[in-house]
Amino acid sequence: MNWNAGFLPAVHQGTVLETAGDRPPIANLFPRQESSETLEREGRAFLKMLNLQHLSEHPGDSQLEARIAGYELAARLQMSAPEAIDLKQESEEKNRRFALDDADIGPFGHQCLLARRLVERGVRFVQIFCGAENTGSKKIRPNWDSHEDIVRDHGYWGRILDTGASTLLGDLKQRGLLDSTLVICTSEFGRQPFMQGKQKGGDHNPGVFTAWMAGAGIRGGTSCGSSDPLGFQADGNPTYSYDLHATALHLLGLDHEKLSIYHDGIQRRLTDVHGEVIRDILV
Numbered sequence: 530m531n532w533n534a535g536f537l538p539a540v541h542q543g544t545v546l547e548t549a550g551d552r553p554p555i556a557n558l559f560p561r562q563e564s565s566e567t568l569e570r571e572g573r574a575f576l577k578m579l580n581l582q583h584l585s586e587h588p589g590d591s592q593l594e595a596r597i598a599g600y601e602l603a604a605r606l607q608m609s610a611p612e613a614i615d616l617k618q619e620s621e622e623k624n625r626r627f628a629l630d631d632a633d634i635g636p637f638g639h640q641c642l643l644a645r646r647l648v649e650r651g652v653r654f655v656q657i658f659c660g661a662e663n664t665g666s667k668k669i670r671p672n673w674d675s676h677e678d679i680v681r682d683h684g685y686w687g688r689i690l691d692t693g694a695s696t697l698l699g700d701l702k703q704r705g706l707l708d709s710t711l712v713i714c715t716s717e718f719g720r721q722p723f724m725q726g727k728q729k730g731g732d733h734n735p736g737v738f739t740a741w742m743a744g745a746g747i748r749g750g751t752s753c754g755s756s757d758p759l760g761f762q763a764d765g766n767p768t769y770s771y772d773l774h775a776t777a778l779h780l781l782g783l784d785h786e787k788l789s790i791y792h793d794g795i796q797r798r799l800t801d802v803h804g805e806v807i808r809d810i811l812v
Contacts, residue, residue, distance in 0.1 A: 536792040539595030543656065544602070546614065548639050554614045558607060573604050613650050616642060626696050637689050641697040648701070648710055659690045676730040679720060690714075698743055707744045711780050715740035715773065722760045736762040740773060746780040746812055753809045768807055775804035776811075 534542040546554045580597045587593055616624075619642065624630070627638035640657040647655050660672035675682035694714060701707040719738030720731035737756040743749065757764040775785040778799065785804050789796040798804075 534595075536797060537790055538591045540591070540598045542595065543654070544606070546643065548643065549636055555606060555610055558610055569604075573601075576600065609650070613646055614643060616646075623700075626700075628692055628696075633685070634689050634692050637693040638696070641693040642700075645697060645700050645704075645706070648706055649704065659693065660686055673716065674733075675720065676725055676728060676732065678729040679731055680729065682730070701744070709745055711745045711747070711777060712743045713740065713773075713777060714742075719760075734761065737764075742776075742810065748810055748812045751810050753807055766809075769803065771800045771804035772807050775800050776807045779806045780811075 534540070544555065547556075548554065577597070577600075580600070584590065584593055584597065612618075616629075616639070623642070627642045628634035629638050629642070631638070637657075637659050640659075644655045644657050660674075673683065673686055698707065698712065701710055701712070716738060719734040719736075721734040723731065725732045737760060753766060754763060754768050755765045756762065778785045778788065785798060785800045785806075789798050791797075
């Protein structure tokens with residue numbers, strides 16, 4: 530799953546927020562019954578004591594440590610998350626700019642507005658998705674993975690991405706948050722520059738695709754690398770996912786060559802044995 534911790538310690542896995550349908554954004558966010566603050570505090574303290582006692586019998590258990598941290602996080606979420614995810618606090622003008630009332634743009638706009646509220650409240654990493662199946666005013670689209678009709682599908686999702694992402698960047702800048710927030714927009718591959726069979730779509734193309742970054746430390750209005758005339762392969766100063774990761778870590782104050790995690794009997798880097806910081810796009 531995209532929000533798990535991979536080979537990082539389990540404590541780094543994310544908290545999933547539901548932004549579609551009538552389900553609450555976070556499951557079991559609100560206690561089933563009211564209780565006093567003193568009783569809640571004493572109950573958490575007792576649970577923590579039991580957990581630590583159990584952990585002392587199983588030292589170095591990453592999943593157990595993550596579970597303890599998860600319980601503590603859940604308690605903090607019950608105190609802080611309801612306010613953070615309450616979009617009713619936003620102005621009508623803000624809702625209009627994020628197009629929340631638009632059946633097609635609104636779901637992604639909701640994610641973008643929620644992302645800004647989380648960043649504003651100190652959440653250090655937020656991941657949102659553009660292209661998930663959307664039950665808006667039109668039929669469900671096959672998202673960006675368009676094997677059938679690129680013009681139809683990318684035209685549809687391009688409008689959604691442009692609206693949400695541009696509004697998010699403007700909102701972060703207006704609130705003085707963009708200089709301290711690194712925004713990355715990327716995918717896992719591009720599309721081939723020719724039709725797939727008899728379809729009007731295109732197959733996967735790992736040979737070249739575009740990612741963009743904005744905010745903390747990024748020099749706006751610049752680009753790095755190019756493709757061949759067909760957009761089939763990288764041609765001229767190619768960069769790779771390892772370089773993107775190395776650059777992001779650099780902007781977060783981390784040296785990707787020194788940061789490693791012990792996993793399956795070996796110290797592993799997030800960039801493996803690859804990666805160079807893309808200096809050309811930095812301030």
